[in-house]
Amino acid sequence: MTLPPLTIVLAGPRGFCAGVDRAIQIVERALEISGAPVYVRHEIVHNRFVVEQLEAQGAQFVDELDEVPEGATVVFSAHGVPKAIPAEANRRGLHSLDATCPLVSKVHREAERHHAEGRQIVLIGHGGHPEVDGTMGQLPPGAVVLLEDADGVGGLVVEDEHNLAYCTQTTLSVDETEGVIAALKARFPDIAGPRKEDICYATTNRQAAVKAIAGEVDALMVIGSPNSSNSSRLVEVAKAYGCERSIMVSRAAEIDWHWFDGVRRLGLTAGASAPESLVEEVVAEARRRFDVTLEERAVARENVTFKLPTALNRARREAEEPVLT
Numbered sequence: 001m002t003l004p005p006l007t008i009v010l011a012g013p014r015g016f017c018a019g020v021d022r023a024i025q026i027v028e029r030a031l032e033i034s035g036a037p038v039y040v041r042h043e044i045v046h047n048r049f050v051v052e053q054l055e056a057q058g059a060q061f062v063d064e065l066d067e068v069p070e071g072a073t074v075v076f077s078a079h080g081v082p083k084a085i086p087a088e089a090n091r092r093g094l095h096s097l098d099a100t101c102p103l104v105s106k107v108h109r110e111a112e113r114h115h116a117e118g119r120q121i122v123l124i125g126h127g128g129h130p131e132v133d134g135t136m137g138q139l140p141p142g143a144v145v146l147l148e149d150a151d152g153v154g155g156l157v158v159e160d161e162h163n164l165a166y167c168t169q170t171t172l173s174v175d176e177t178e179g180v181i182a183a184l185k186a187r188f189p190d191i192a193g194p195r196k197e198d199i200c201y202a203t204t205n206r207q208a209a210v211k212a213i214a215g216e217v218d219a220l221m222v223i224g225s226p227n228s229s230n231s232s233r234l235v236e237v238a239k240a241y242g243c244e245r246s247i248m249v250s251r252a253a254e255i256d257w258h259w260f261d262g263v264r265r266l267g268l269t270a271g272a273s274a275p276e277s278l279v280e281e282v283v284a285e286a287r288r289r290f291d292v293t294l295e296e297r298a299v300a301r302e303n304v305t306f307k308l309p310t311a312l313n314r315a316r317r318e319a320e321e322p323v324l325t
Contacts, residue, residue, distance in 0.1 A: 019101030082137020125169030224271030231271025
């Protein structure tokens with residue numbers, strides 16, 4: 001039987017970013033050194049496939065520290081945590097490893113700098129997201145006010161409109177955030193911003209890649225989990241840039257292949273917390289149903305890497321040293 005043709009346009013960059021890769025490595029190294037179980041507070045990254053892989057290796061994911069036994073090893077997720085969490089882990093004698101993405105940590109340090117200089121911080125982000133909770137938790141109550149969108153600027157209540165600074169969540173829509181910042185500056189002309197934009201390189205690059213192909217495909221599919229902010233933004237960006245027929249799926253098994261009716265060119269990408277293996281899985285399943293032609297479309301090349309925590313590398317070296325008898 002002759003299979004119908006389908007061209008899959010692979011957006012690049014896609015998939016894992018340096019912060020996600022580092023966070024997963026931290027859990028895996030901790031398991032190598034300490035053995036199972038290693039506890040992880042919240043999902044290490046927002047991808048169920050990744051979480052299940054780490055669970056199979058011996059990681060146990062918990063909601064709060066009181067679920068972690070005394071003396072155990074606990075890893076804090078890539079999204080960052082309020083300062084009270086590491087302090088509580090230290091008080092309880094837990095062996096803690098911080099997998100916070102260094103670019104999220106940069107936002108934390110910015111917020112602390114502005115606070116030390118006497119400014120109140122406006123944090124642009126999504127309420128309830130762990131990254132937002134972590135950033136707000138770096139400072140005392142009231143030091144940070146949350147702003148979710150441009151519509152909220154008019155009702156924003158601040159202590160001193162001439163003494164403000166703003167920071168942003170790292171995984172927001174680049175275009176929407178520009179609009180929020182413009183509205184903030186229009187109301188508060190004296191507001192200070194970050195020395196370098198807070199939206200991370202991976203978020204920016206993945207959105208740019210989707211923008212580049214959205215207008216030339218019949219449909220676009222994002223591989224990612226529903227609770228992943230950066231993956232959700234990719235669907236929104238695709239629709240905003242001309243591909244209304246855009247969806248997110250976690251992996252190939254949940255695809256409704258009837259959705260492909262009439263599709264001859266499919267854009268395919270993956271959020272920063274989704275591994276390339278899930279993209280390959282979708283392509284393999286598509287080949288069973290279509291005569292597939294692949295096109296790679298890259299708007300940038302990424303070579304960013306982040307070092308693992310010093311304590312983790314030291315512990316690994318000590319574990320590998322031969323025992324002299």
